[in-house]
Amino acid sequence: MKISYPPRLNLAHTPTPLDLLPRLSKKLGIDLYIKRDDLTGAELTGNKVRKLEFVFADALAKGADTVLTCGAAQSNHCRATAVGAARLGLRCRLLLRTADLSNPPFPEGNLFLDRLMGAEIVWITPEEYRRRNEIFEREAATLRKQGRKPYVVPEGASNPLGAWGYIRAAEELAQDLSNLPGGKDRPTTIVHATGSGGTTAGLILGVRLCGINARVVGFNVCDDRDHFLRVIGEICESAIATYHLPLSFVRERDIEIVDGYVGRGYALSRPEELALLSEVARTEGIILEPVYTGKAFFGMIQELSRDPRTFGERIVFIHTGGIFGLLPRVQEIVPFLSND
Numbered sequence: 001m002k003i004s005y006p007p008r009l010n011l012a013h014t015p016t017p018l019d020l021l022p023r024l025s026k027k028l029g030i031d032l033y034i035k036r037d038d039l040t041g042a043e044l045t046g047n048k049v050r051k052l053e054f055v056f057a058d059a060l061a062k063g064a065d066t067v068l069t070c071g072a073a074q075s076n077h078c079r080a081t082a083v084g085a086a087r088l089g090l091r092c093r094l095l096l097r098t099a100d101l102s103n104p105p106f107p108e109g110n111l112f113l114d115r116l117m118g119a120e121i122v123w124i125t126p127e128e129y130r131r132r133n134e135i136f137e138r139e140a141a142t143l144r145k146q147g148r149k150p151y152v153v154p155e156g157a158s159n160p161l162g163a164w165g166y167i168r169a170a171e172e173l174a175q176d177l178s179n180l181p182g183g184k185d186r187p188t189t190i191v192h193a194t195g196s197g198g199t200t201a202g203l204i205l206g207v208r209l210c211g212i213n214a215r216v217v218g219f220n221v222c223d224d225r226d227h228f229l230r231v232i233g234e235i236c237e238s239a240i241a242t243y244h245l246p247l248s249f250v251r252e253r254d255i256e257i258v259d260g261y262v263g264r265g266y267a268l269s270r271p272e273e274l275a276l277l278s279e280v281a282r283t284e285g286i287i288l289e290p291v292y293t294g295k296a297f298f299g300m301i302q303e304l305s306r307d308p309r310t311f312g313e314r315i316v317f318i319h320t321g322g323i324f325g326l327l328p329r330v331q332e333i334v335p336f337l338s339n340d
């Protein structure tokens, strides 16, 4: 089916490779592939850049000169937005969450890159973050008064427009899978981390539009399954209505979220998660990070240890990037490095 995309800028290096993880595949007795969306770029690495290609195109079409978005202090999305804005000659204002406004985090990892890219940082409390739409309004009004033209990008660029990034990734995957043994008709499970829902929504829509024989399974790294059924359901329903996609969609049936692996909480790690991150690096030369990909991968391995066939015989794990979030966590990870 020919998919008709909204306008898009070329920011991501795509198509990204789909690679077999040979040693883990052997150990698990399945074919485990990894879609290297951590290779969408260097500073623009990860899943966000796929979404931002569509979102920035819209911002430019609307004559914006400043993009405004929000996230955690180590947000990959905010960093990708800051880099994208600098590439396009736009200004960027980030609403970043911190528990202590009087002592904001040291600029390292993603936050360092935000600053390097010249983003304007506004620190807000977790309570204000929950009211972020109000704060977006306040900041946008301030910018307008200064004669600037703000464009608000929601958390994680997870809206129907951003979801096109992963519809396009699914189209790429259809091509990747057709080159593998069994082709794209061999049952496949696409596993990934769910943080704000846009990646999962895009994959669900994209897999259906491209006719891939695949389950889309998200491991939530924050909140819970009910939250994501609502958020992802709204993105999918709104995308289907806005872009007249020829799909029917039922929240409870079409969204698969595996809950139970948030662990100690968003961006907090357990020793076993860090040990696995270190094992994946040693055995396959792949760098996961503790907040998203490390947690989802850990959840996937735990589910497979309970039932090796729970995701069928072919899995594609989407590596959604996030390497800069690893750097501020080095001290915590060092005890799990091993030369055994």
Ligand SMILES: Cc1ncc(COP(=O)(O)O)c(C=O)c1O
Pocket: 046, 047, 075, 076, 077, 156, 158, 193, 194, 195, 196, 197, 198, 199, 200, 292, 293, 320, 321, 322
């Ligand atoms: C590295 C990484 N992986 C996965 C996700 C989750 O993607 P989404 O926000 O689209 O659910 C994010 C952001 O939240 C991320 O930064």
